[in-house]
Amino acid sequence: MAYRAPPAELSKHVSRLLKGKLLKKPPTWFAAVNAVPPGPSIIRSQNPEVNITGQSASEQQFIQANRPTVHTSVRHKQKNLKTKAPKPRSIVYPEDRLRRQFYKDHPFELQRPKLLVETTDGINRTDFSQLLLPGMNPAQVDGEAVIKYQLHLMVTENLTERQAYAKSTSEFYAIRAQEEAEKRLAQSKITNVFEALAAKKQTQRTLHHEEKIIAANRQKMTE
Numbered sequence: 001m002a003y004r005a006p007p008a009e010l011s012k013h014v015s016r017l018l019k020g021k022l023l024k025k026p027p028t029w030f031a032a033v034n035a036v037p038p039g040p041s042i043i044r045s046q047n048p049e050v051n052i053t054g055q056s057a058s059e060q061q062f063i064q065a066n067r068p069t070v071h072t073s074v075r076h077k078q079k080n081l082k083t084k085a086p087k088p089r090s091i092v093y094p095e096d097r098l099r100r101q102f103y104k105d106h107p108f109e110l111q112r113p114k115l116l117v118e119t120t121d122g123i124n125r126t127d128f129s130q131l132l133l134p135g136m137n138p139a140q141v142d143g144e145a146v147i148k149y150q151l152h153l154m155v156t157e158n159l160t161e162r163q164a165y166a167k168s169t170s171e172f173y174a175i176r177a178q179e180e181a182e183k184r185l186a187q188s189k190i191t192n193v194f195e196a197l198a199a200k201k202q203t204q205r206t207l208h209h210e211e212k213i214i215a216a217n218r219q220k221m222t223e
Helices: 007-019 030-035 057-065 095-105 107-111 143-156 161-222
Strands: none
Touching: 007 030, 057 143, 095 107, 095 143, 095 161, 143 161
16 A cells, blocks of 8 residues: 655655655745645644633633543553544533523523524624623523523622522513513503494494484474
8 A cells, every 4th residue: 555645744754755766856836835835733733822702811711710620541551542533622602501591490481582693783782891881682692692691790890600590580570570560561551542443432332322322302393
């Protein structure tokens, strides 16, 4: 089986063949590969400093401080085994565990309608210092906002996961109660308006019926 050099070592391999006079002339692509060498493998050469999760600096420090230590031991029988095939690093967000716990305790939040298509009026929220920002509608606070707010409390206020969960959910329940009260108030106002319109129409029909009877009686009296 012919030797297959990796892409990054291909030009060096051909150079050695030319130097040993195993190749009479360089291939057509040799100059181009020397000028623009192929990049390293994305899987094999992993840079641990790359922010693949897109977290802020404070969140990265929090994740690094709370990352559990993993101790691995190599057994004698495993020393002579082949190395495992390289795999890309798994992308793990700190919100994943918080999200699993929240939706486990609040499964009905998954049934709330979610806007998937954003327009120019859409809200791209990045400030989670408060669960309900000034000027926001209580209906805009969803489960994802609670999870982000819990992470904010853990990172900035150094609360434990349990304490941040208790604080964020208690504020969430108060916002849901406020939303329910506003819905009931709006529904009662609409009901009162329709009832007033219905009563007005009924009064107009009654007066019209009375006027017809009075006109008929007057006609009989004149006859």
